[in-house]
Amino acid sequence: MGFNNIEEKSLGYSLLYTTVRFWHNVVFYKKVIVVNKQNIPKDANVIFTPNHQNALMDALALLFTIPRRLVFMARADIFAKPALAAILYFIKILPIYRSRDGKGSVQKNKAVFVRTVDVLTAGCGLVLLPEGSHEGVHKIRPLKKGFARIAFQTEESNNFSLDIKIVPIGIDYSNYQDFRTTLIVNFGAAISVSDYYDQFKENPALAINGLKDDLEGKMKELIVNIESEEYYELYDLLKDIYNDKMRESMGLTERNHPNKFKADRELIRLLGRFEKENPEEMPALDKLVKSYSAKRNRYGFSNELLQEGRVSVFSLMLKSAWLVATLPVFIFGFLNNMLPWGITVWAGSKIKDPQFKSSFKFVVLMLAFPIFYILQTVVFALFCELSWGSWIYLLSLPISAVLAWWWNSGFKHLKNQWKFLSFAKKSNPGFVKMMEEYHLIIGKADEVVS
Incomplete structure (x- = not known):
């Protein structure tokens, strides 16, 4: 061709x-x-x-x-x-x-x-x-x-x-x-x-x-379009902070990307109107949102976690018990997929242009996993006397990769939930200030959309 x-x-x-x-x-x-x-x-x-x-x-x-x-x-x-x-x-x-x-x-x-x-x-x-x-x-x-x-x-x-x-x-x-x-x-x-x-x-x-x-x-009309030059970062941060409440106000109860997309577009529209009508209030809101976001990033919390609020200790204990019980599944998946996944992550880290990272990771991922799966299965076959054992092992590799991914995602979220609960109970000064700023932002955003 x-x-x-x-x-x-x-x-x-x-x-x-x-x-x-x-x-x-x-x-x-x-x-x-x-x-x-x-x-x-x-x-x-x-x-x-x-x-x-x-x-x-x-x-x-x-x-x-x-x-x-x-x-x-x-x-x-x-x-x-x-x-x-x-x-x-x-x-x-x-x-x-x-x-x-x-x-x-x-x-x-x-x-x-x-x-x-x-x-x-x-x-x-x-x-x-x-x-x-x-x-x-x-x-x-x-x-x-x-x-x-x-x-x-x-x-x-x-x-x-x-x-x-x-x-x-x-x-x-x-x-x-x-x-x-x-x-x-x-x-x-x-x-x-x-x-x-x-x-x-x-x-x-x-x-x-x-x-x-x-x-x-x-x-x-087809994307989340932020036209403000001076306050672009404010718009970008606030749409994530306020998304849950924005969705609720629009009757979009399910937390998924299509609903987030619709809510983000509407908030951007309303914030643009607010900027035109109240330009004198934008600097203070910009400073508040950036201050809160810096603290949240420092603690490693997601906006979704703050939107969820406190969870019960009993619920966290149940989740912890489940992760402990399924830890062997994670270990098997991690050990058998760490080389191709590690190479994919490492390759992405070497790309300077952030917008090329996912493209490069995608290509490496598509090549690395099949190659390593074949090599690992060949090695396994050398030590396995059962002819069908190698096929079972090969089939287990992608399944264990998915299960390990789910386990790791659940572990990270649970870890942050425990951390959030601990900071709240101890009234950590930085945490308390972050939550105060969060509620001020929500109140101001309520005013923007009203």
């Missing part, structure tokens, strides 16, 4: 796709939630335009939630080396040339636009990242014009007969880096490029800007 047949099916790509999808949707993420999938036009030429917060994971989020083959577009300079270019074509990525790429770049783009037409008419989706680069922030950054130029030039090269639809997409992560978290992919209503044909023919620049602004507005 190469530049001239990138839209075609291939056995190698299908096998890779199936393997990576399993690790992405089943292993790495606890849950992948697709919202408004009906907004994807059927039997239409579609360009998908997601926000870009989390490097490779954004591309995978689309790849495994959109029911059609996808071809991505990336800057041409990464195709400079033939070997790397061959790999990029194999995983269905086309180059897009910019004026900075030197002489002949415009001519090369003509060939690319011919290929985009083939991609679209073959029933594939084209994916463009309109923000241009990734950044781990909860907001839509100013869009680049490249996606609009590509859409119009592709139409122009085909006499404006393709009727391309642009589908805005909002991707939201419950945590950018952690394993076993939740991912939401939210599809917005499609934009018809044909709505801008007449304007483009008269004034291309005006049409490009109009399409860009239209898409930007629709993308903002």
Whole structure:
């Protein structure tokens, strides 16, 4: 598979796709939630335009939630080396040339636009990242014009007969880096490029800007979008602190990521209104929230733990007894999975860009666990006289990994609950101050949403 047949099916790509999808949707993420999938036009030429917060994971989020083959577009300079270019074509990525790429770049783009037409008419989706680069922030950054130029030039090269639809997409992560978290992919209503044909023919620049602004507005509706520059951190912290009460006020009783997403969006909207109407109160609230968050981080407590409040000693004792009883299961799972997991965590720690950490961890995880499982099973078989014993051991490895993960998560939470109870009973001064600030924040947030 190469530049001239990138839209075609291939056995190698299908096998890779199936393997990576399993690790992405089943292993790495606890849950992948697709919202408004009906907004994807059927039997239409579609360009998908997601926000870009989390490097490779954004591309995978689309790849495994959109029911059609996808071809991505990336800057041409990464195709400079033939070997790397061959790999990029194999995983269905086309180059897009910019004026900075030197002489002949415009001519090369003509060939690319011919290929985009083939991609679209073959029933594939084209994916463009309109923000241009990734950044781990909860907001839509100013869009680049490249996606609009590509859409119009592709139409122009085909006499404006393709009727391309642009589908805005909002991707939201419950945590950018952690394993076993939740991912939401939210599809917005499609934009018809044909709505801008007449304007483009008269004034291309005006049409490009109009399409860009239209898409930007629709993308903002699909994510938790914090527009405040001065108080971005305040918004980001407060949405986690107040989430339980915000959900309750909206009648969303279950604590899950879709409900958190809805509550976060509403709180951000109301806080934006409060900032406009009461700008003089924002500095004090900002200082209070940051002071509380610093103390909470120092003690290692989660906002969820403070929202739960005190738990009974009897309940904690029951949980402790259960963890002690199941400790052998954890030990077995830990000992048999510590090497591939340790390598995955170590590899992630070596990546400086926080938004590349999850991408790198995902790739290492997908490679390390199968390799170590095979090696460990071979070693086990050398010492096991029963032929079926090795198969049982191999089957136990992923099961024990899941059980050890659950046990460790439960242990960490229980440890913090005991710590919280101890601090509360001893009236630890720092803890008391943290709780005072917490209740002041909740009271102020109540005022914001009222």
